[in-house]
Amino acid sequence: MPLIDVTGLRHAIAGRPVLDIPHWSVEAGRHCLLLGPSGSGKTTLIHALAGLKRPDQGRILLDGQAVWDLNAAARDHLRGRLIGIVFQTLHLVAALDVAQNLHLARWLAGLASDAGAVAKALDRVGLGARLSARPDQLSQGEKQRVAIARAVVTEPKLILADEPTSALDDENCARVLDLLLEQAAACGATLLVATHDGRTRERITDRMELPRLSALPAEGHAA
Ligand SMILES: Nc1ncnc2c1ncn2[C@@H]1O[C@H](COP(=O)(O)OP(=O)(O)O)[C@@H](O)[C@H]1O
Numbered sequence: 319m320p321l322i323d324v325t326g327l328r329h330a331i332a333g334r335p336v337l338d339i340p341h342w343s344v345e346a347g348r349h350c351l352l353l354g355p356s357g358s359g360k361t362t363l364i365h366a367l368a369g370l371k372r373p374d375q376g377r378i379l380l381d382g383q384a385v386w387d388l389n390a391a392a393r394d395h396l397r398g399r400l401i402g403i404v405f406q407t408l409h410l411v412a413a414l415d416v417a418q419n420l421h422l423a424r425w426l427a428g429l430a431s432d433a434g435a436v437a438k439a440l441d442r443v444g445l446g447a448r449l450s451a452r453p454d455q456l457s458q459g460e461k462q463r464v465a466i467a468r469a470v471v472t473e474p475k476l477i478l479a480d481e482p483t484s485a486l487d488d489e490n491c492a493r494v495l496d497l498l499l500e501q502a503a504a505c506g507a508t509l510l511v512a513t514h515d516g517r518t519r520e521r522i523t524d525r526m527e528l529p530r531l532s533a534l535p536a537e538g539h540a541a
């Protein structure tokens with residue numbers, strides 16, 4: 319059974335088609351790149367997979383469960399049990415320290431409080447000494463590593479990473495990909511990385527390519 323199984327997925331935003339995916343699946347334990355130019359719907363698809371944004375049409379099975387047939391509470395539970403997300407804009411909670419951000423992720427996932435798991439996840443990304451730092455005391459690279467640690471502290475089966483390397487120089491790009499691949503291996507997870515960054519393409523061979531279905535509004539094409 320595939321971990322991700324998408325059928326007949328369609329979505330439009332403000333009347334413009336954004337996603338049209340007849341069928342796509344990812345086997346458990348594989349890693350996959352989600353490719354496509356800016357505006358091709360990568361973030362929209364990630365949010366649909368994660369149960370955060372309901373698509374107009376279609377079926378998304380995660381580990382055999384139809385995400386959008388569940389009620390909101392069951393969907394939250396499925397997300398917590400199955401998925402770790404590294405958002406494009408990190409979304410660390412500024413009022414909480416690094417360790418508390420990870421504790422919050424476990425709490426939201428319905429997992430027992432576990433200081434050992436939090437310390438271990440931070441240790442694995444090289445931040446074992448920064449448990450009580452606040453996000454605004456960290457560099458951008460450190461914040462990103464916290465976001466990665468937070469995504470894996472729940473031991474997800476699926477790690478969704480939205481453009482994790484686009485703002486990074488080559489060296490840090492390689493480092494973040496290594497880190498994501500290492501973390502995926504450590505929890506036996508499937509990694510789905512949304513990117514338009516060509517530098518990621520050698521490291522992960524499976525790919526799903528999204529076309530841009532309509533022109534961006536900023537481009538000013540007459541329809
Ligand atoms: N909240 C929104 N309001 C209007 N348009 C949106 C909104 N979110 C996304 N879009 C549009 O939907 C399309 C797909 O966006 P997105 O999923 O963010 O693409 P990507 O992540 O590949 O850059 C783009 O054309 C974008 O402009």
Ligand SMILES: [Mg+2]
Pocket residue numbers: 360361362406480481
């Ligand atoms: Mg995006």
